[in-house]
Amino acid sequence: MIGRIAGNLLEKNPPQILVDCSGVGYQLDVPMSTFYNLPALGEKVALLTHFVVREDAQILFGFATAQERETFRQLVKISGVGPRTALSILSGMSVADLAQAVTLQEATRLTKVPGIGKKTAERLLLELKGKLGADIGAGAAIQNDAQSDILQALIALGYSDKEATLALKALPKDVGVSEGIKLALKALAK
Structure with a gap:
């Protein structure tokens, strides 16, 4: 629905930001990897987005790269992994690190992320195998x-x-x- 947001950065309160687009302020939740690369307040910013509509909320997630957004979408498809957990994973490790952990089937690297236990880590490795891997980067090393x-x-x-x-x-x-x-x-x- 909403695929991209471009405007002036008004607020930065991890993990949320506020972007002014022609007088309308959009609140986005972003992973820390995107947050650290944001410009200063008042400057122009453009982010790719993923829009989640639930019964009790409508949440907009922002990403600096298409790779981050695609990884987020792969994560939320997994049973038991919601948008908040996916955001936590992308905040705790880079897309390349996640791809490498999946390629090497290293559950212990995933359990270092807050909110990810052993069973969830193993489910992530199983579900993401072949979907991230070497095509995303570090796994090829x-x-x-x-x-x-x-x-x-x-x-x-x-x-x-x-x-x-x-x-x-x-x-x-x-x-x-x-x-x-x-x-x-x-x-x-x-």
Whole structure:
């Protein structure tokens, strides 16, 4: 119904924003990834939207990229995952991180998001398998089991998903697990 909103940004109160479009103020809920990239108050903003109509509410969700909106739509199709939960997932991890978690079937990465328990994480992995994956980005960086093991080891050692993925990209493609972990730790120590 409403596919895009463009206007002046009037208010920013996480996770809600208010956008003035020719004198009409639209209140949108946005994931934190979009929120952090918003311009200053009073400046022009354009967001893709998803409109949810329920018996007790009409809610407009805004997204900076088409990729975020499509991922949100895939999430709300899953039984037990509503718009608020989908927004929480996209606020807790990037689309690329979600795609990578789905590709590697890592439920523990999803359970780090507030409101996502083990059963919901497993349902998400099952339902999203093949729908996000390598076509969204970061999942393509994982070429084989050795790289997957290296990534999981770095995360277990306390490095963030982004740090571990960046270290993994710097490694030779055919590196073994133990050698890869050593090289990644050296790179991360710099």
